[in-house]
Amino acid sequence: MSNLDQDLARRLTELRRARNWPLEDLAERTGISRATLSRIERGDTSPTASVLGKLAAAFGLSMAELFGAASATIERLVPRDVQAVWTDPETGYVRRTLTPAASGYRGAMIEGCIPPGATVAYDAPPVPDLEHQLVLLEGSLRMVIGPDVYDLEPGDALRFRLNAPNSYHASGPVPARYFLTVITP
CATH class of the missing domain: 2.60.120.10 (Jelly Rolls)
Incomplete structure (x- = not known):
């Protein structure tokens, strides 16, 4: 798994926790299974573009913001x-x-x-x-x-x-x- 995937996994976990959403809530908002979300957050699997689109929508962020926050210093x-x-x-x-x-x-x-x-x-x-x-x-x-x-x-x-x-x-x-x-x- 790439450094970006690991950074993205941490970012997604931080976004969910900042909203006080358990994995079940995020699963309901995105239509992505709790198990898949857990694997993504642990960095066990890399999300697809489609999955990232659903996550960005749930958090109210553009994909660029989702990736930008996971990227190096601006x-x-x-x-x-x-x-x-x-x-x-x-x-x-x-x-x-x-x-x-x-x-x-x-x-x-x-x-x-x-x-x-x-x-x-x-x-x-x-x-x-x-x-x-x-x-x-x-x-x-x-x-x-x-x-x-x-x-x-x-x-x-x-x-x-x-x-x-x-x-x-x-x-x-x-x-x-x-x-x-x-x-x-």
């Missing part, structure tokens, strides 16, 4: 070798936090890379009206946001406020790599 310059990198154990999706969420800043920047044919889906936005601005760098990406479908090719940009279930699908023969800026309302 500075103006974030050298590549200290940027937090997380891999979804289910899909192989790799998320690099370029600029983590930080006090005094509403935005965070992420580099995502989804393997060909893989889909990363979220049941609900973690925070209503969360602004996303995405530019596809390589590959082909199908974005589904509620009922709307967008097929992106390299250089295409998409901006939206997230208020619905959504998914990212690498629809081509090569990984879909993108930059995403997330701005809290």
Whole structure:
């Protein structure tokens, strides 16, 4: 298990305890079993992107805030070798936090890379009206946001406020790599 996974496990435990929620309450709020939550908090397993989305929603945090709080000290310059990198154990999706969420800043920047044919889906936005601005760098990406479908090719940009279930699908023969800026309302 990576250092980021261990930091994230500690962060999730701290968030739950700060709200005085037993594991049963968090399980009820997220639809994730108590046993799975316990394994995540102990660092025995790495959560999937879908599970992290549910946890972020339960805590009222964006994914960037969830990861940002688990990342290194916030500075103006974030050298590549200290940027937090997380891999979804289910899909192989790799998320690099370029600029983590930080006090005094509403935005965070992420580099995502989804393997060909893989889909990363979220049941609900973690925070209503969360602004996303995405530019596809390589590959082909199908974005589904509620009922709307967008097929992106390299250089295409998409901006939206997230208020619905959504998914990212690498629809081509090569990984879909993108930059995403997330701005809290």
